[in-house]
Amino acid sequence: MVKPRHHPGDEWLVSYAAGTLDEAYSLLVASHLTYCGVCREKVRAAEDVGGLLLEQQTPTDLDLGSLDRVLARLDDDVAVPAVRDIRIQTEAERAHLPLPLVEFIGGDLNSLSWRSLGRGVKAVRLDAHGREDSRLWLLRAPPGMRLAEHSHRGTELVLVMHGCLHDGSEIFVPGDVDEKGDDHWHAPVVGDGEECICLVVTDAPIRFKGLVARLLQPLIGL
Amino acid sequence: MRADETGKGKLDLPADTATRMAVLLQRVGRQRDREAFALLFRHFAPRLKSYLIRQGSSTEAAEELIQDIMLLVWRKAEQYDPKRAAASTWIYTIARNRRIDVLRRERRPEPEPEDPMAGPVVEATGDAVIAFKQNRKRLMQAMTELSEEQALVVKMSFMEDKSHSMIARELDLPLGTVKSRLRLAFKRLREVLGEGW
Known part of the structure; x- marks a missing residue:
């Protein structure tokens, strides 16, 4: 496995550690962490901030009997899964997809209702909860495909999971995150040879440049 | 259960809080030590209550969440590795994930710790317990x-x-x-x- 060279900004890692991200962003970060030892270490470091702040909390008195209640339940026979669902793990390995994603969709990519956007491009919006207007997508595009030129009113994070993507002078391979902010126009191109499969999070509707693309926008809901 | 929070009971425990908590958590993991668990509870549960209330929980919900969190601490303590994290950090992550689940009703995607897809992880070297005791001080600073x-x-x-x-x-x-x-x-x-x- 090649080490990822393109990472999400540290603010995403810190907020993942703090637990403030929506499911969509959280899933994208967790999926990137599956590929990236460097960012895992950063998240671990950021979690230490959480640990320290917890340690520094002024204690609040508990209800009387709180400790006894929990002590009485220690021997409850509750099965704690020591390892994650083996079926899902195998699925993830076989499909070379990050385990958090396979758990999130509860199966393989073929079980999803993909919508064709024409020219071999397919997308499916995943149901993700959160407090913000974030949207979570899976996108697959055939080799050599140029995706519609577009810009954003917010942030777009793209995690490449299969194949590769060229964006400007940069190339993104599995594990890499392409992060584009406000008013950055771009038209990513899928590398030759393999289909590209990406996980995409946007925090506002994408604004397409071309007229046809704009007409398509309400249709495909990007 | 008579041991007070400073651990001056039957157990011979280090004076430094971070080190003491790591030792207690390991005792729970390895020996299912209830006395050690009670000491952890006395230290962390009142801090967890403040944390959860600041996260927007009612006091009643915080009490229930603390029961859940501390039961998870008991059940997962075997997985605790003092080379990887301070006890407070480890408990923080359990509390965070649980409150996202209960207070926000959202899922918390997590990578698999030992996922073979991930690159090599930097291994802690030397005396890890001393290392994180120093790290904790430097982080505070x-x-x-x-x-x-x-x-x-x-x-x-x-x-x-x-x-x-x-x-x-x-x-x-x-x-x-x-x-x-x-x-x-x-x-x-x-x-x-x-x-x-």
């Missing part, structure tokens, strides 16, 4: 050295469950400013503590 603006966005993130855009609205700042403050705060901490602190 580094946190006090953050600018007021940076410390505020860090606290709002970790303690008040505020997203980037919630912080931006509350402080009347552009979203980009909130993000860059978080990035700079983290960069500053890493500079002081070294990469992979």
Whole structure:
């Protein structure tokens, strides 16, 4: 496995550690962490901030009997899964997809209702909860495909999971995150040879440049 | 159960809090030691209550969550590795995931710790317990050295469950400013503590 060279900004890692991200962003970060030892270490470091702040909390008195209640339940026979669902793990390995994603969709990519956007491009919006207007997508595009030129009113994070993507002078391979902010126009191109499969999070509707693309926008809901 | 929080009971425990908590958590993991668990509870549960209330929980819900969290601590203690994390950090992650589940009713995607897809992890070397005792002190120091603006966005993130855009609205700042403050705060901490602190 090649080490990822393109990472999400540290603010995403810190907020993942703090637990403030929506499911969509959280899933994208967790999926990137599956590929990236460097960012895992950063998240671990950021979690230490959480640990320290917890340690520094002024204690609040508990209800009387709180400790006894929990002590009485220690021997409850509750099965704690020591390892994650083996079926899902195998699925993830076989499909070379990050385990958090396979758990999130509860199966393989073929079980999803993909919508064709024409020219071999397919997308499916995943149901993700959160407090913000974030949207979570899976996108697959055939080799050599140029995706519609577009810009954003917010942030777009793209995690490449299969194949590769060229964006400007940069190339993104599995594990890499392409992060584009406000008013950055771009038209990513899928590398030759393999289909590209990406996980995409946007925090506002994408604004397409071309007229046809704009007409398509309400249709495909990007 | 008569041992007080400082652990001057039957157990011979280190005086330093972080080290003591790590020892207690390991005793729970290895020996299913109820006395050690009770000491952990007495130390962490009142702090968890403050944490959960700041996260927007009612006091009743916080009590219930603490029961859940501490039961998870009991059940998962075997997985605790003092080379990887301070006890407070380990318990923090359990509390965080549980409150996202219960208070926000959202899922918390997590990578598999030993996922073969991930690159090699930097292994802790030397006396890990001494290392994180020192790290904890340096982190505490580094946190006090953050600018007021940076410390505020860090606290709002970790303690008040505020997203980037919630912080931006509350402080009347552009979203980009909130993000860059978080990035700079983290960069500053890493500079002081070294990469992979």
